Amino acid sequence: MINELYKQRLSAKSVIRELSEYATARGAEIGYENVFDYSLGNPSVPCVDGYTKAVIHLHETLSPMELHGYSPSLGNTKVRGIVADSLKRRFGIPYETKHIFMTSGAAGAIAHAVRLVTKPGDDVLTFAPFFPEYLPYINDSGARLSVVPADTKDFQPNLDVFESMMTPNVQAVLINSPNNPSGVVYSEETLERLASILRKKQTEYGHDIFLISDEPYREIVFDGKEAPYPSRYYDNTISCYSFSKSLSLPGERIGYIAVNPKATDADILAVICGQISRGIGHNCPSSTAQLAVAEVIDEVSDISVYERNRNILYDELVRLGFTVVKPDGTFYILPRALEEDSIAFCNKAKNYDLILVPADNFGCPGYFRMAYCIDTEKVERSLEALRRFVQTEYSTR
Numbered sequence: 360m361i362n363e364l365y366k367q368r369l370s371a372k373s374v375i376r377e378l379s380e381y382a383t384a385r386g387a388e389i390g391y392e393n394v395f396d397y398s399l400g401n402p403s404v405p406c407v408d409g410y411t412k413a414v415i416h417l418h419e420t421l422s423p424m425e426l427h428g429y430s431p432s433l434g435n436t437k438v439r440g441i442v443a444d445s446l447k448r449r450f451g452i453p454y455e456t457k458h459i460f461m462t463s464g465a466a467g468a469i470a471h472a473v474r475l476v477t478k479p480g481d482d483v484l485t486f487a488p489f490f491p492e493y494l495p496y497i498n499d500s501g502a503r504l505s506v507v508p509a510d511t512k513d514f515q516p517n518l519d520v521f522e523s524m525m526t527p528n529v530q531a532v533l534i535n536s537p538n539n540p541s542g543v544v545y546s547e548e549t550l551e552r553l554a555s556i557l558r559k560k561q562t563e564y565g566h567d568i569f570l571i572s573d574e575p576y577r578e579i580v581f582d583g584k585e586a587p588y589p590s591r592y593y594d595n596t597i598s599c600y601s602f603s604k605s606l607s608l609p610g611e612r613i614g615y616i617a618v619n620p621k622a623t624d625a626d627i628l629a630v631i632c633g634q635i636s637r638g639i640g641h642n643c644p645s646s647t648a649q650l651a652v653a654e655v656i657d658e659v660s661d662i663s664v665y666e667r668n669r670n671i672l673y674d675e676l677v678r679l680g681f682t683v684v685k686p687d688g689t690f691y692i693l694p695r696a697l698e699e700d701s702i703a704f705c706n707k708a709k710n711y712d713l714i715l716v717p718a719d720n721f722g723c724p725g726y727f728r729m730a731y732c733i734d735t736e737k738v739e740r741s742l743e744a745l746r747r748f749v750q751t752e753y754s755t756r
């Protein structure tokens with residue numbers, strides 16, 4: 360018999376994917392260059408040259424087994440060492456090979472991390488606005504995701520409400536900074552206070568509480584700044600990383616888990632991940648992709664395009680009277696819609712071939728997300744449509 364749970368999901372498919380499919384269909388009618396598609400976080404900037412060169416070189420020099428064979432279940436040992444060294448160099452945390460587990464992107468990393476530190480029936484807390492795929496990532500493991508409401512003033516986590524929502528049944532807290540969909544980077548002050556609440560609650564409840572830190576946008580930060588690294592603030596941290604965004608490689612499905620060496624049972628957590636893979640099928644990411652990312656471990660695609668797009672959009676949105684927090688990074692922005700019903704707002708925008716995503720599923724009703732990982736030329740052309748949309752539909756404001 361077909362599993363009803365997944366069958367029912369067919370009627371509640373990802374809003375982002377549906378809008379992206381709409382944009383593609385509309386593009387077939389009027390030319391995709393005329394559709395201002397801000398739906399999907401699919402990086403437009405090419406991957407770094409070094410990655411392409413590494414793949415070619417690997418194909419030219421390695422044996423078929425080295426290239427296409429299964430990697431060890433925790434990932435290629437040499438690659439894990441290269442990842443550990445890079446993190447140690449960058450963040451001053453003494454990671455070793457044994458703390459790294461290679462995954463199929465951040466999705467694979469979170470799927471392992473949640474099973475590593477929770478059992479069915481446990482609670483996991485996250486903060487709105489949040490990536491909607493967290494719901495299936497967490498709930499399908501048997502744990503239950505609860506969401507701390509957003510503080511729309513600046514989209515930093517609302518730690519007072521968080522503290523009041525903590526119970527002994529919370530075994531893990533899931534954070535994402537730089538954040539999809541707000542683009543906000545969690546400040547040092549936020550991370551320090553979050554860590555101090557978690558430490559206090561660990562003592563009070565008498566058990567570990569793990570921080571699962573989802574970091575696919577770690578390097579996409581603007582104005583020459585860097586995102587504070589959550590693992591530096593709290594020992595029981597499992598960092599979930601992906602090369603999808605920083606190297607523009609989402610289709611390669613490659614990332615990793617990095618266990619803080621001071622976490623409880625740090626020496627065996629990555630090994631346990633190898634056992635989790637056996638049950639969930641997210642096992643042994645592509646050997647070629649592992650070897651190739653290791654060649655460009657400290658490189659990042661040219662993110663100046665995203666910063667430029669952020670500046671253009673932010674300035675225009677402010678000019679048009681939107682309430683909007685300026686993103687520090689990623690390639691998302693989360694303005695407040697010009698009417699309470701953000702779904703109605705985004706539906707009207709479609710008439711101007713503007714594809715905007717209502718943020719209701721991100722835990723932020725009344726707001727909408729724009730993924731501006733598109734060509735700057737298109738962002739510039741979209742401004743006229745944005746102005747027309749606002750002036751025609753909301754001119755009495």
Ligand SMILES: Cc1ncc(COP(=O)(O)O)c(C=O)c1O
Nearest residue numbers: 400464465466490535539601603
């Ligand atoms: C916040 C966040 N977490 C996780 C993911 C999944 O990333 P990956 O492609 O690495 O699986 C995404 C993808 O957009 C994301 O935005």
